[in-house]
Amino acid sequence: MTEEPKPGQALAGEGGPEAVAITPAARLAAYVQGGGVIVPVLTALLAFLVGGLVILVTGHNPFSTYKAIFNGTGLNWFFPWTSSADRTTAALNLQQTLITTTPLILTGLAVAFAFRCGLFNIGGQGQYLVGSYVAVWVGASFAGMPRLLHIVLAIVLAALAGAAWGGIAGLLKATVGAHEVISTIMLNWVAVWVGAYLFALNGPLQNTDPSQQSVPVSNDIAASAKLPVFWGDPELQGLHIGLFIALAAVVVFWVLLNRSTTGYEVRAVGLNPEAARYGGISVSRNYILVMAVCGAFAGLGGGIDLLGWQFHIATNDILNSANVGLGFFGIAVALLGRNTASGTAVAALLFGALLTGTSQRNLDPTIFEPELATNLTLIIQGLVVLIVSADVIVLTMLRRGRGLFRRRPRAVPTAEAEVS
């Protein structure tokens, strides 16, 4: 029954914790730390270029489309030459961009942390969802609690729920070797249907408002659980303090990974699980721990989104997010950010801006239909992940190029050319 451990077994059959192999994800995790900022920038540019071709082929103008998307992001707020009238609109748009960036940072960290341990967490969406379920339940339940306590309670429980959800995949990986790609995808769908059940008509957590009984939506959370808004009008979805929680999580990620024993073990397992085991590190324990931490990041994202601006959950939104939610965008965010703390934050801003700029609310429909633009965002996301998947070879070439550079300076441009 017991098989020889084989390297590179990727999908399942890894024969339990005693036969952990060097996964492709681990290999990628090892490589992506190098390469500097030039590869991510080229990756993003290339993805936008191909996206532009799609726009062109389907009979639209890529330049005016990208310009309209950019105007919707509010990033022109930073330009000194923006007129004060435009600046008012830009400020509103920028608040939206940052509101979307906040959960993206967290779902990005959820993917990045797993990658650093050689795991591929595609379950960010499920972990995000269970976090928001718990947050809406806590937020709507204990009305009259002191504000700070209520918020902290809701956020902590949301993160714990996410941790539990992610931990299931980690536990299955560590104990029976179930591959995390399949188990996390399945957990996503279970989370989706559990949510669709909870808030459905006559569901256990459907709203209790007598006039809303035909609407499959949760209760609104109490005022004491809403995150304070520090920029913009709280009535008009201003920017809430969740952004600072996300940025704090970036710091926690960095410290945990680079300045703690746990992080050292996590990275060791990510680089080579066999070597880590010989070094006395428990690989199984790290798998469970890492997936739980990832789940906590994503669950935190769901909780903050809910307490910051959503305030309630509708079953329609859950079902619509099943394939295209922020949890999935976290994959592109983490990979583009090279699974580092700062990179993830910057990549989250890029995708937050893209998602806001292509949203129903912010994109001028006379230039480009927002529904199409949503799918354009998916295409760009897919291209980013696709290009990063081949980074292994790009980085190998860059590294070889640098090696050659010391002997023959002309070798560098060829390595760069491989990127495009």
Next chain:
Amino acid sequence: VSTAMAPAIQARSVQPRHAGWAGIGLGVIAWFVALPPALVRSPVVPILIGLLAMTAGAWAIYGEEKRLGWGAVVAGVVGAVGGIASTQSGVGNLKDVVTWSALIAATLRYATPLVFGALGGIMSERSGVINVGIEGMMLMGAFFGIFGADLLDSWFLGLLVGMAAGGVLASVHAFFSINLRADQVVSGISLNFLALGITGYIFLDHYGDQGTPDNIPRVPDISIPGIKNLSFFGDAIGKTNTLTWLALIGVVVFTVFLFRTPRGLRLRSVGEHPRAAETVGISVPRTRYIAVVMSGMLAAMGGAYLSIGFVGSFNQGMTAGRGFIALAAVIFGKWRPGGALGAALLFGFSTALAQRLPAFSPSGAVLFQALPYVLTLIAVAGVIGRSRPPAAVGQPYVKE
């Protein structure tokens, strides 16, 4: 079951192994007797049969067949509990939910896309390339199948267009994993996003808010003249879609191809030991290219079945994780077409059951939708260790 039984006969410890399988069988029977048509109403009968199953399991564990034995014990407990629950629920409800002929028909319907997806997965992974983009290739087949059928006014041409679209997406995966030696899991996942974006984009650009029209040519059902009028078989398999039959035939053909033909042997050798294959003159990249593109076309057939065979319309992201369930079927079926068929039927059955269970609890109807995903999760978790992938899967091949 038969494929798993085969090595048992050669094994040294025949007795405990047989006891284990018998226990699992008894566990199933414990529940079965309480369901239509037998409909035993006394809880004593399922309890007794369940205990028998657990005894057989204990015997198997004692005889060092631990995994099988525990499986039998669990089957006994589940069978007994399910049997008791069934004896306590109303006969009318039971007859509503457990109508075997309708359940079999629905199982075949839900299993069809999974079988195609699983065959695609086996094709690709046997050649040494992981394909987690099955989901996306399925979605391409679903959209371009119906798009082609609509534009060309023929379900057959639509099917071909869908398969071509799946093949094109798969060739991207082939190029990245074979030529660029990309991370195959990451590359495969990216294809799912790409497929979502591409199909959603063209769908909205072409059909707008209206959705696909109603009068699109569909893949026809095949009614078998002799069987159609029989009461049980007529309902179960009398009127089944052409693609469902094609999937079942595909399993047989693919099994023969993989294990009984030189080409099948070459495919497997490339997935198990590419260097050895190269040494005897097989082109590893070429074999892998063909396998990956074929895998995309097979998955696309499953997707096309969803749109022009089963539902008759397209909506965004309609594959809903079926590609990943198909991959789970590949693992559960130990990378064999027959095993994957069994797993696909099991997952299809769970979906069919989920559609009928609301008779017991209407408010739980939505929750039952999670059943196939939970079952897949349990199956993938339970089978590991017994299921070994091709040795070279996931490793890019570098020619020396």
